[in-house]
Amino acid sequence: MFKSIISKFIKSKGENKEVNGKVVCGCFKVTVQDLNNAIKNGANSFEEVQAVTKVGTGCGKCVESNKVLANELLLRKKVDENQVVCGCFKVTVQDLNNAIKNGAKSFEEVQAVTKVGTGCGKCVESNKALVAQLLAK
Ligand code: FES
Numbered sequence: 001m002f003k004s005i006i007s008k009f010i011k012s013k014g015e016n017k018e019v020n021g022k023v024v025c026g027c028f029k030v031t032v033q034d035l036n037n038a039i040k041n042g043a044n045s046f047e048e049v050q051a052v053t054k055v056g057t058g059c060g061k062c063v064e065s066n067k068v069l070a071n072e073l074l075l076r077k078k079v080d081e082n083q084v085v086c087g088c089f090k091v092t093v094q095d096l097n098n099a100i101k102n103g104a105k106s107f108e109e110v111q112a113v114t115k116v117g118t119g120c121g122k123c124v125e126s127n128k129a130l131v132a133q134l135l136a137k
C-alpha cells in the first residue's frame with residue numbers, strides 16, 4: 001500500500017509540484033504540501049498533522065483517506081531519515097526493513113530479530129503499525 005499510494009503521489013520531480021499542490025481536504029483547502037510541511041515541522045501522527053492543518057476537521061469525509069496519506073508520508077520520513085524507532089535498543093527503520101528482507105513476516109518475528117519493543121515497551125504500538133506498513137510495501 002505504501003508503494004502504491006506514495007508512487008501515485010510522488011512519482012518524479014516533475015510531478016511533485018502538481019502533487020504537492022493537490023487539495024486533499026476541500027473544507028480547508030489543505031494540500032499534500034501542507035501535510036508534508038506539518039510533518040517536516042515535527043508532527044508525528046495524523047492527529048498532530050490535523051492539529052496543525054485542520055485536515056479532516058470539517059465535514060469529515062476526507063478523514064480516512066488523509067489518515068492513510070499522512071501515515072504514508074510519516075513512514076516515508078522515517079525511512080528517508082532512517083530514524084531510531086526504539087530508543088532502548090537503538091533500532092532503526094533500516095533494521096526493521098532488514099529483518100523483513102531476511103524473512104520476518106510479522107511484528108513478532110521482526111521483534112525476535114531486532115528486539116524492538118522488548119525494553120520499556122513504550123514503542124510497541126507505534127512499531128506494530130510501522131512494521132505493518134513496511135510488510136505491506
Ligand atoms: S473535505 Fe476535509 S473535512 Fe471536509
Ligand code: FES
Pocket residue numbers: 085086087088089116117118119120121122123124
Ligand atoms: S523504546 Fe522501544 S522498548 Fe523502549
